[in-house]
Amino acid sequence: MPDPFDRPASIPAFALFALLPGLLLLAACLWGGGWTWAALIWMGGASQIVDTVIARGFADPQGDRVPPATDLLSVVLAGLHFLLLALGLVALSGQAMGPGMGPAARLALFLGLGLFFGQVSNSNAHELIHRGARGLFRLGAAVYVTLLLGHHTSAHRLVHHRHVATAQDPNSARLGESFWHFLPRALLGSFRAGLAAERELSARRPGRLNPYLVWVGGGLACCLLVGLALGWAGFGWYLGLCLYAQVQMMLADYVQHYGLERRLRADGRPEPVGPRHSWDAPHFLSSLMMVNAPRHSDHHAHPGRAYPGLRLKEAEAARPMLPYSLPVMASLAMLPRVWRRVMDRRVARMRAD
Template sequence: MKNLKKIGFFSALILPVLFILGFYLGGIGLFIIHVFVFVLVPLMDFLVKKNSTNVPKEFISKVAKERFYKVVTFGWVYVQLAVLIWAFFQVSKVDFSWWEWLAFTSGMALITGGIGITVAHELGHKAEKLEQLYAKILLMCVCYMHFFIEHNRGHHVRVATPEDPATSRFGESFYRFWFRSVKDGYLSAWKLEAERLKKKSIPLASWKNQMIQFTLLPIIFIVLVTGGFSIYFDRLIWELPLFFLAQSILGFSLLEAVNYLEHYGMERKKLANGFYEKVTPLHSWNANHTVSNFLLFQLQRHSDHHAYAYKPYQVLNHYEESPQLPAGYSAMILVAFFPPLWFAMMDPLLQNWREKTFRESVQ
């Protein structure tokens, strides 16, 4: 069973395979990756029994240190870069129709945004420089490098409070949330970095300012890529910047969709001293659907991640007291795209959960 669970974390590699296979099948075959993510994964989540088991306490330290789990995430970085470069070649030489271009671009976004940002999120929490470097490379691929600052130093501090751009409010649609989270998250990262530099007496206009680096590096990357491919094909490949920007927007929009459903309506109490209560497993929505948890490196056990951000993905716990989503992320993202359906499904669940936790707190 242990080895079978390890194999499950390789399931993310299915997406690059389907993406490339869909390209060579051509036509509607380009949508095979979309069908897998948004149809087959939710179906398998429904059919396969949920997994609420946790790693026994006496084995957590051992499992957390197993090199296998780190190798899986490290390996993804190279797979993603290889697929992205391959995609650059296809965009440079293939005459896509408008719908084929859309299918190809959004398929790439499912890789860079759906899995890539998930891996970057995992690696970005680690203290080792190599893991942080890999996280930054993955985020560069979707023009969202400021996430490295805002998520670790902003979101984890302010989650489930009005001060957090990445916490969706009760009654807030995904589209309104998207605009607020994207804008305010970027501005917050600048503020956090300015505060860090001020403490070290480093001027804001310095290359040591990570926000200057994070803003410029994706631009430098695609300029160099476009220049290299233009020389190789002996023409200006103007399609590459357009493709890179489009798949980036779609990619980080997937991240924001996940942010939207992870903390929808969650609120921490403000204490008499002006601070908020400690983050607990009660402040994130969870989903123990087996298939999508393998695909997303157990990101759906989000409560434990926020309560103990240092824990690696393989030892994240399930908590019965945490609010539970009715389906895995793949299905719930689709629901979030249709606000009336989202509110009809989630608002009663949120209200029932709030009433339950209130009753339990006064007992």
């Protein structure tokens, strides 16, 4: 029997594992009960255990052909995000039809939704804002706006991709920097750096609308809509979910670039971005669930490459590879001493090569 890991991942495989947690959460929002715990157990532990036990990745694709339904899956995932956000807030605020949820069930639903928004919705929105089609780009931006992180649409493309692994990028973590120090620096720094980059673009193009008006205005409109529809309880749950998702987004940035630096050339400019400037994770299940976001170095090398086409190129020497899946490493990053014991020696080896 042929080994399934010897083939590139198919769109049905991406669809199965990216949609599964969202569908479990959808059932939890509608019917509660065991669906709530099934969704949390899958998002919060079961998938990570599978990746740890089966620490393998699927084969790299050959060629740049984009499989059919690549964009369709991204659109479906974005639609599922909006649906889950609306139904989840209704359920959490106690305004759902049918039997209400107790405190434990509400906490479980909150955690499950936050994990989905921070891992799946974020990865999919990140994919969409790199698409060339205007409609897909706007759809990804809308996902970020609903998570009150619309500015990430600007900061990620205009700042992070340009300055990654340098001191000019607020979202590249320094060697020895704890996540809890990185978090406020990255959140505030990316907002400011993205705003400066957009102002510079607007100065060169008279009459251009600064998209920060949309990012900030859209976020305020979301807050107003939730408050009017669901009251203070719904508004509080909404802010909590957005913060929880944003922390996970920053965890991903922290893990994927921790301690890696671009060397300076003779003219003082940093070397071109290469595979040595991002940490990859080959684990198959989290890669499918997060639409190949753990194949991060190839994304930086080819930002316009659609998610099924991203490569690991594991045969290349001295390539930064995480020892565990991206969600597991994100959990370790919240424990600074454990994180440094695991990662600092690996960073030292990469810098020495």
